[in-house]
Amino acid sequence: MWWHQHNLCFRHPVEEDYSGDLEEKVATIAETDESAESEGVIDSHKRREILSRRPSYRKILNELSSDVPGVPKIEEEKSEEEGTPPNIATMAVPTSIYQTSTGQYIAIAQGGTIQISNPGSDGVQGLQALTMTNSGAPPPGATIVQYAAQSADGTQQFFVPGSQVVVQDEETELAPSHMAAATGDMPTYQIRAPTTALPQGVVMAASPGSLHSPQQLAEEATRKRELRLMKNREAAKECRRRKKEYVKCLESRVAVLEVQNKKLIEELETLKDICSPKTD
DNA sequence: CGCACTGAACGTCAACTAGC
C-alpha cells in the first residue's frame, strides 16, 4: 500500500548506513505502539541469530512488491539502478547478459553474437560485437557463456560453445586507465582455443572418474575451492547491491511515513480544535 | 606534504536457508 501510493524506492541520499537502525526506525514509525526496549535488551549473539535468520533482501522486497502492483522487484540479473547499458537493450535481443569482474557487460545474442560493453561509457562507444564464425548457431535456449572468470595473469576469459574462450587482450587489459581513456577506452577481445591455460577456479566439466593420483585430487580440490571462492565473491557483491537497494527503500519509507505522520498529527490538531472550540 | 581518520568497497569465512 504505502509502497505504491508514495512511489518509493527512488534515489535518496544515504544518511544512515546501518540497516538495523533503519529497520527499527521504520518499525517504530509504522507501529507507534511497539516497544523500543528490545534493542537494548538482546545480546549480540541473539541479535546475530535473529539477523541471520531473516529472509533475504530480495525475498523481503519481492514480498512487499507482490502486494502492490507497479513496485520494482529485485531481479535475478542487474537492476536498472546498476545500469544495464542501454546500448545492449537496443541491440538484437540478447539472450543472456553477464557482467565481468571489472564491470563490463557481455551480452550474448541469438546467433552467437557476443556484445561487450563498458558500463562507464555512454552510447554505443563502449560496445563491441564479436561474431562466432565457426561455432554455428546455438540451440534455442542454450546457455552460451559457460563461465566468466579471471585467470592468474589477470586477463578475463569467457567460455563459449565449441570449446572456445573469449579472452581480453593483455595489452588493453594491462594498459593504464588513462591510456585506455586516451585510446577510446576500448579493450579488445580474442576468441581462442582453450589450449591456453585455464584460469584458476574454472572446472571444465572434468569427470571425477578421470582423476586418479593424489596430486590430481589435490588439484581438483584446489579448483573447487577457487570456484567456490569466486562464486561467493560474486554473490557477496550481489548481496551488497541488494542490501543497498533495500536500505534505500527503507529510507524512502521512513521519509514518507514521517511526512504522513506529521500530516496526521496536524489533522488531529485541527479536528481537536473543531470539536472543542475555546469558550472564552 | 605527511599523517591520521573515515567511509566505501571488497574478499573471505561461517552459519544458515531453500531446493532437490
Place this chain on the structure above:
DNA sequence: GCTAGTTGACGTTCAGTGCG
C-alpha cells in the same frame, strides 16, 4: 542429507578529507 545460494561478521585496501 547434500548442495548452492544468502548474508552477517571481520579484516583489508583505497580514496577522500581535515589537521598540524
